[in-house]
Amino acid sequence: SAMGENKNKSEDEVEIEILRSEQEYFLVLTSLYKSFHLPLERAVGTKEQLMKRDNVNKLFGGLDSIRDLVEGLVQQMKERGGGPVLVDLFTRSSWGVKNYSRYIAGFPDALHHLRRKLHDHPQFLKFVQGVEEQSGFKLEDMLERPVHRVEEYVDMLRKLVASTPLSHPDRVQRFEALDCAERLSEEVLESAKSVAQDRELEMLQMRFGGSLEIKSTALVDRFLVKSGELTKICRKNDKVFSFFLFSDMLVYAEGPVSAGPENRLRLHRAIGMDEIASFKHTDAQRDGKFGILVHTTQKSFVVYTDSADERNAWLVAYTTAREKSRIAAPIEGVDVAPVWKPDNSVDSCMLCNRKFKMLRRKVCLLPILTSLLDQSGKEST
Numbered sequence: 001s002a003m004g005e006n007k008n009k010s011e012d013e014v015e016i017e018i019l020r021s022e023q024e025y026f027l028v029l030t031s032l033y034k035s036f037h038l039p040l041e042r043a044v045g046t047k048e049q050l051m052k053r054d055n056v057n058k059l060f061g062g063l064d065s066i067r068d069l070v071e072g073l074v075q076q077m078k079e080r081g082g083g084p085v086l087v088d089l090f091t092r093s094s095w096g097v098k099n100y101s102r103y104i105a106g107f108p109d110a111l112h113h114l115r116r117k118l119h120d121h122p123q124f125l126k127f128v129q130g131v132e133e134q135s136g137f138k139l140e141d142m143l144e145r146p147v148h149r150v151e152e153y154v155d156m157l158r159k160l161v162a163s164t165p166l167s168h169p170d171r172v173q174r175f176e177a178l179d180c181a182e183r184l185s186e187e188v189l190e191s192a193k194s195v196a197q198d199r200e201l202e203m204l205q206m207r208f209g210g211s212l213e214i215k216s217t218a219l220v221d222r223f224l225v226k227s228g229e230l231t232k233i234c235r236k237n238d239k240v241f242s243f244f245l246f247s248d249m250l251v252y253a254e255g256p257v258s259a260g261p262e263n264r265l266r267l268h269r270a271i272g273m274d275e276i277a278s279f280k281h282t283d284a285q286r287d288g289k290f291g292i293l294v295h296t297t298q299k300s301f302v303v304y305t306d307s308a309d310e311r312n313a314w315l316v317a318y319t320t321a322r323e324k325s326r327i328a329a330p331i332e333g334v335d336v337a338p339v340w341k342p343d344n345s346v347d348s349c350m351l352c353n354r355k356f357k358m359l360r361r362k363v364c365l366l367p368i369l370t371s372l373l374d375q376s377g378k379e380s381t
Contacts, residue, residue: 011083011163018082018156022074025149029067032142035135036128037063050124051117058113059143062103066146069096083160086153087170090177090184097184103146104187108194110143115202150188154181197223204244206261212251212270223247225324226317227257228310230303231289238286241268243303245317247324248273250294271296273327279318281311297330 009017037060044053051059076085089096118125128139157178164171201224205214214222226245231238232252241252242265249272255265275297282291282302289304290311305311322329 009159009163011160014156014159014163015082018086018160019074019077021152021156022070022077022082025145025152026067026070026074028137028142028145029063029070031135031137032063032139032145033067035131035137036060036139036142039127039131050121050127055113055117059110059117061106061110062099063143063146065099066103069099082156083174084170086156086160087174087177090153090157090180091173097180100146100150100184101187104150104184104191107144107147107191108198111140111195112198112202114140114143147188147191150181150184154178154185157181200224203261204265207255207259207263207265208253208267209264211265211267221247225321226314228305228314229257230292230305230314231286232301232303233286238304245314245321247321248327250276250279269299271298273322273325273329275330276322277330279315279322281315 037056040051040056040059041053043049044051044056073085073089118128132138157174161171161174161178164174168174201214201222204224208214224244224246228243229240230243230252231240242255242257244251244253244257249270251267251270253265253267256263277295277297279292279294282293286304289306290308292303292305292311292314294301294303305314
């Protein structure tokens with residue numbers, strides 16, 4: 001009946017679904033091992049070697065333990081039922097949960113390692129493409145399977161709890177299992193964010209080429225906070241640049257914000273957080289746009305957004321980046337450069353007050369000369 005269809009699944013139906021799902025999952029893990037892991041491992045030390053042993057371990061590390069765990073779970077589920085075994089996994093098997101937790105934590109690095117190998121080693125790429133064509137499975141998707149499995153466990157435990165009568169002796173334990181699985185799924189979300197950020201940085205690195213080091217082992221914590229097009233006041237005409245606010249620097253460049261690797265970005269300036277004194281609202285409007293004043297030690301300037309909401313979003317993003325960077329800001333009003341202004345709006349240097357003439361450039365050398373003299377004095381003492 002229609003009324004019966006709207007009811008939660010019965011406990012027996014959920015038990016059967018859990019078992020079938022775990023069996024299918026085990027087949028995927030087995031296929032991953034036989035199709036990719038085992039051939040690469042067997043080739044180590046031979047003429048057919050495509051990866052060193054430590055690289056094989058980086059890529060597949062932790063999967064053997066998870067596959068052994070799942071094989072045992074399937075056998076137990078056949079004997080005791082899917083529900084009790086799944087509940088035990090999250091309430092009594094700290095070893096099982098730790099296996100998943102370790103794999104999730106290492107997954108972003110494994111994925112980055114895979115992509116780098118596919119990009120740098122044509123023979124490895126050929127092997128992977130051949131196996132993927134034969135098996136119908138993508139290696140990257142299969143490596144991600146244990147990460148997604150945690151979410152599936154959460155879903156199954158929710159169904160199990162919903163089908164559990166109030167008087168059931170294991171009701172409390174099932175809620176505890178669900179709580180544990182949900183905490184593990186939070187680790188999955190963090191891992192997913194890390195993977196997305198890694199992809200973002202890799203794409204930007206390709207677009208900037210060698211003009212800017214985006215990815216670096218020394219800067220593993222760098223991530224993109226916000227990006228977008230902003231109108232910047234320049235010497236002669238206002239110009240639209242693509243701005244990228246990272247957790248430790250502000251970059252602006254020519255080229256579209258979002259595009260493929262073939263659309264290169266031409267770097268104009270990269271400003272470290274240690275150079276930015278302030279990034280704040282300014283009441284000045286320009287052609288209906290909304291201003292942000294950026295004070296830095298080398299060059300201060302004003303940029304405009306198309307809306308007040310977009311300006312606020314940038315201000316919030318800067319606050320986030322500043323908090324994440326934990327880098328002290330220069331002292332505003334002491335260590336910062338004057339705000340860059342168009343040629344037609346000033347007639348003298350804001351640093352030395354000398355009048356501009358036809359042959360005198362508008363970039364004052366006073367700060368540079370002062371810095372050189374200070375440095376010379378320090379070296380002579």
